[in-house]
Amino acid sequence: MADLFWLIPLIPGLSAIGLIVFGSILPRKWIAWQACSSVLLSFLLAAASFLKLARLPEGTAALAKTLLPWIASGSFASPIAFSLDRLSAVMALVVTGVGLLIHVYSTGYMADDRSFARYFAHLNLFTFFMLVLVLASNIVLMFVGWEGVGLCSYLLIGFWFERPAAAKAGMKAFVVNRVGDAAFIIGVLVLLLNVKSGGFTAINSAAADGLLPAGAATLAAVLLFVGATGKSAQVPLYVWLPDAMEGPTPVSALIHAATMVTAGVYMICRLSGLYTASVPASAVVAWVGGATAVFAATMALVQTDIKKVLAYSTISQIGYMFIGCGVGAYAAGMFHLMTHAFFKGLLFLAAGSVIHALGGEQDMRRMGGLKNRLPVTFPVFLVGAAAISGVPFLSGFFSKDAILTSAYAGGHHVLYGLGLAGAVLTAFYMFRAVYLTFYGKPGAWAEPGGHVHESPPVMTVPLVLLAVLSAVAGFVGLPALFGRDADAFGRFLASSVKSVGHHLGAVTEGGLILLATGAAAGGIALAFVLYRRAPELPRRLASRLPGVHRLLVGRYYVDEAYEAVFVRPLLRGSEAVYRHFDLKVIDGALNGSAASAGLAGRGLNLLQSGLVRDYALAFLIGAILFLGFVLL
């Protein structure tokens, strides 16, 4: 069964094709069953392959399968080949598992939507491309998946394309991603030039053995990371993710929280050999991650749209994952990726449940007091918020701690500080959202004419499952404090990804854990004070520090800066090119050739006077020329 692992991407892919072609004539029940069961099948296959891999002794090579030779030119070959090793098995499980829950949830959330078939077609297509990305055995095929998920992201963000805001957001996502992808391609080329093969094992071993010239390794690693900043929404290419909230909420959960945005992290872990070999590149990764973590968290503090809070939170949390990868703790980065998929997916879906319950309201200022009206949504949201804030023994607590401890142990104390500050901010804004949404005076929904109802089981069951996972998933990666080999997760991944170990004393580790817990507690307490005890305090703070407040609400005016520096000149330039080249030169050439044909015709027309005498003249001239030719 596990030998069929290469079917994992293909099943959703086939389903997608089927839905694209036949979707408009199929009944909704069928579409829902087909879409969900294809992902279910992939999940079962992934689980079976995972178990088989787990039983194999450590250090065995991965399961591999080549489907098509694809590119074979001279000594360079880039086949369509999948490989399942421990890293990709974990990622595949996350993608298919969380994906399955979100597919099921979507059948309820999108039940009243006009384009039910299109939605699931795109969702399946996304799953296909994401799994291609995960299971690819060489970087060229991974790039195919990389681009494909970008395409599906565009399609799904702009799902309700009749809304101008949604269409613009989709376009923005695609274009910003493109900028990153350009850097990615150049990075791939640098690698291919130096390694002569695109396979990941080849690249990693070449880097590890020092076969790559130092400059080339760093250049490639940095360029690939620039691509990752686009895909994973880090500074400077994060601007598309908040706008992407125009898409349906399950899309935000799947693509912009759990899977696509984590592709960058996965890519770096896949190329761990390359990044380990290049210290400058890893530094770049870690510092960009750290800066983004804090930067995005500050913007989340003042958001009023519940989905936007989660969007900035995602940007911030991915920053943490990059910190982990940057300091060499790839397993810690992946661990946080997994727990983040659970609790961020949960938070988005729960937010979707709230929005669905309120008939489309997303502004938290008009919510409030929903605690007793949403008996399932409220507890699970609370669990998610607690997990992300790092409340002890939930999953987020362990994964965040793994990253921060590795940072500290590697001597990156400033990065540790940034991470800790971010933890405080995270706990604060998360519980701010909880208090604004569920506590306090009832919002606009309580007025006459308003209504609120809990979501149907097809939506609440996935919520509960995700909540359970968010709570207990952390126990697979216990810190060394609990025992030398307590980190099952890290050990499992060790054969695929070489992470740096750390050997801190128990006291230091305990101290760090206490610090993290204190940060979480502090943030939650601050939120409690500002939004439960003294609700007029936030307003007074804002009026005391108007500049800061404006800067945060305006999101540091980054979007406006990009618009002025890049977008508008480009648009004006294109307009100019259109007017002076496209219209005048190209159209001119075309019209000119048509006009000259007409001109030639009219000129030749003069020869046809209809008079025999003129034709005879032509004869004569011809005869003279011919005679001349013969005589000479």
Place this chain on the structure above:
Amino acid sequence: MIPASAFFYVAAALFVLGVLAFFVKKDLLTQFMAVEVMLNAGNLAFLAVAKALGKAEGQVVVLFVITVAAAEAVIGLAIIVLIFRQRKSIQTDGLKDLKG
């Protein structure tokens, strides 16, 4: 003895005169006569070359040319008659139906 080339030059002059006549005149009948002149010039040329090369084939050709010219004149005149019947004129300036 008169050299055959002299006859040939005469034939050439006659031919060119026929061409000129064709372009100068404006009625169909006279232009047709000019064509006959050209044919005769050709005949003279044939005989001149035949004399120069010592073959009798030249005379055979001349005979055939005269015969065919007769047939052609008959048909040509019939056509001119038809044109005249329709247009009451044989000025070539008016025969522009193939224009354009």
Place this chain on the structure above:
Amino acid sequence: MAWAVFICLTVLCIGSVLAMIISRNQAHNALFLVLSFSSLGGLFGLLDAPFAAVVQVLVYAGAIMVLFLFAIMMFNLKRNPPGGRRTLRIVLTGGLGLVLLAELLVAGREALGGGAAAAHSRDPAALGRLLFTDHLYAFEITSLLILAALVGALALAGRKEGT
């Protein structure tokens, strides 16, 4: 002696063609051509082709030109009105004609040199032998051709309207 005859006949021939070009009266044109063809027949005779000479006078000058005269009489044409703007045409064709003449003269010089002629038989019997053996097919087809022309002329111009 032969030269004198030659010069006379040539002058007559070319002169009458020139007269034909200049004259505007169709009947005069036809008569000038009769004269021209007759002298041409004389030239044929000078070229040791007596049979051709006789046929030329009989058929060409005698039959074909008479046919032309019949046609002229049938049309009953008035004098040609002088055409406008003929100078350009005359100059252009004159020029082209000169070029053509030059080319033909050059061709003639190359082909025939200026040498004396070779003798060949003047005997009509020899001609007849050639005609009925080597060139029999052409001979028979030509006779068919004349028949076709006859029928064609009748079909084309034979009166069908009413009478």
